[in-house]
Amino acid sequence: MDLPSSTHPLVFSMRHFFVLSLALNVSFILRSVFEREQGLNWFGFESEKERITQRTRLSVSSSHSSITTLAEAQDSGERIINLDHGDPTMYEKYWQQMGDKTTVVIPGWQSMSYFSDISNICWFLEPEFAKQVVRLHKVVGNAVTDGRHIVVGTGSSQLYLAALFALSPSDASEPISVVSQAPYYSSYPSMTDCLKSGLYKWAGEAHNFSKEGPYIELVTSPNNPDGTARHSVVNRNKGTLLHDLAYYWPQYTPISSPADHELMLFTVSKSTGHAGMRIGWAIVKDKEVAKRMTKFVELNTIGVSKDSQIRAAKVLKAISDTYEHVDDSEVGETFFDFSYHNMAERWKLLREAVEHSGMFSLPKFPPAFCTFFNQVSEPRPAFAWLKCEKDIEDCETFLRGHKILTRGGKHFGVGPKYVRISMIDRDENFIRFVKRLSTIRI
């Protein structure tokens, strides 16, 4: 796997310090792991107290190289490992390293009004957030923003629904079909159909779609769950494309060119790791579509948290600042270097574990040139799309037997031989997972 040449020199000189400090902390971590395994937590989540303890300890081992060293920790196989959700807690470590650079301070009397910018179509969009969204896309080169409208949402989930509302004909006699190539994001069918809308209806696998008339095709690229680069597959008249680009960031996939589609969705959850903010944004070409999406968010939640928009703006700004060297002070490791290296090391460990076990297989991704890192590299998706080999028919159930919680293929519109596994959880959880996976035999 290629490593980018743009790594900040400082990181290498600091690694020695972190490896040293890590060594001093491994005994604490192992002890913590051991203690926790005495009590079985069926959900596999840590309590808040445990999280704080873990955070304090891990913050000392703050370089991404720590992950390899952590791999030497023992796993007794008893603790539930939950990698069902794509909770992006891997990123906590980076923002800890950044200290107070992204701390927000909001006085009690600020941001009280419903309105953010009444001169904008999206009247609840905080101008500073919009500015930092555009700036980051220019820094990364992953999306065209010139002449486009930005619509903010409570996560990209809300914007997915807003897009369906905006793209559906309001006077049609029957709901418009929404299709996507399988495997597709497991929540899309239930999100689409939960209110039995008369405007739109989930119609499943795009390859099987043969109905005449208008349709909406959802293209998730890189794809959730399998990480592949995706293009539309129906390609008929009267089709409208909706691009979910949540994972089109340099830590997950080579950036080939600025994406330039009619309607593109992004989210901080998967770009910066701030899922708890519930902030997503849409980049929209057509003014009327932007207006209708805004109307949907107005009817759904009367706007989007200003506090989270302000905080998201600060986080996006911090990332761009380190690349544009706005601040003369020590920038530390850049965000995408940290994220790239973590993902690369995790994929290396996972592929080694899969090879060691001999029970599973993973997709292979063709290397491609990344305009952001200015070199050829392989995709390192946020989810692993793992296939059970041999005679295992139900991979989710099989792994559950080993106390590893994943999401089975049937949720994504395919067979049960596949599971989706989060690659962006905290170090400790991920390392315990690869260790356990590597030892699984029939």
Place this chain on the structure above:
Amino acid sequence: MDLPSSTHPLVFSMRHFFVLSLALNVSFILRSVFEREQGLNWFGFESEKERITQRTRLSVSSSHSSITTLAEAQDSGERIINLDHGDPTMYEKYWQQMGDKTTVVIPGWQSMSYFSDISNICWFLEPEFAKQVVRLHKVVGNAVTDGRHIVVGTGSSQLYLAALFALSPSDASEPISVVSQAPYYSSYPSMTDCLKSGLYKWAGEAHNFSKEGPYIELVTSPNNPDGTARHSVVNRNKGTLLHDLAYYWPQYTPISSPADHELMLFTVSKSTGHAGMRIGWAIVKDKEVAKRMTKFVELNTIGVSKDSQIRAAKVLKAISDTYEHVDDSEVGETFFDFSYHNMAERWKLLREAVEHSGMFSLPKFPPAFCTFFNQVSEPRPAFAWLKCEKDIEDCETFLRGHKILTRGGKHFGVGPKYVRISMIDRDENFIRFVKRLSTIRI
């Protein structure tokens, strides 16, 4: 109009100081008003720069008694006065007075996970927010919380939709009817029907509802737009009640007893004035309903901004603290005293203006005992439900001719002789409104 006896003695001693300081500032405010009227802003909104200027000036005149003095300011009748929305900017002044007591500081690495409390049905509910919600209801005595489930939402709008989802039978052959006594909140019909859901359907005025079978009756009390106390009116078998209690707070209405309904909605927008946070909460008796509402928020936005929940918790805590004297330091004016006095003074000014003009009328509200203020008082609703008298058939259009933007009765399911007017805008805007209203003649 009765005034509460529980006003903090300090307020009276400080008033003299504020009146003095206000006198020094009136010339600045008048100049500011004059300057702004040179440029006509069709939306009637102030620019951010103007707002900051106004905030700086108004913060000096920080007692609620300033509003009467402000009434002496001149109004040339040219500037648009927008009181269409219920933007609760009146409350900014109180939170400015509180200084840094409700300032939140959020480090960049905090609240990154999707999850807040996986032991709770509502897994995205921040425990501290839930704790402060329960505490404030106990302090105010306006809702029963013991043994109930709290579900947080992106404003109470999202919880209205979550409640419809939760209360609708999932296997019915046709959508359940949603009814409410007119005049009802103008957004409810469009929120209910915007996706043409097969689960529920707006069926309008509750008094006209004659269909057999299950229905959901929405009871908003005090009512938006007309401020009246409301009870269910259909009262048939198979009816489910949904109570919107956004305005059941002591500044708007006498608190008669803790509300004790199956499903009650509240929001910070109208209780503390923090509309920009987009935080509401539901108090739910039935566990299965709480589960389904949680599922809706999960499918709609995968949870609710943690940042805003944290900030809302701090604001609610500050209010309760001043009543429970947790902090030994100077508490200043209590929140509900400030709000009560402001609303009382505004209603007094409005009734004087209406009497002076002779063109309009307002509802009369029966006084009642308020358990919170421990005295009899009259309702002081967040909206005025103004009726045009004489031969004016379309009150909204008539007032628009005087550059006063309001929301006409037809939006609320009644005739055009009525308009809804926000009573919770900033002092300057409200005062300009009553001055202009008082001078209107045919």
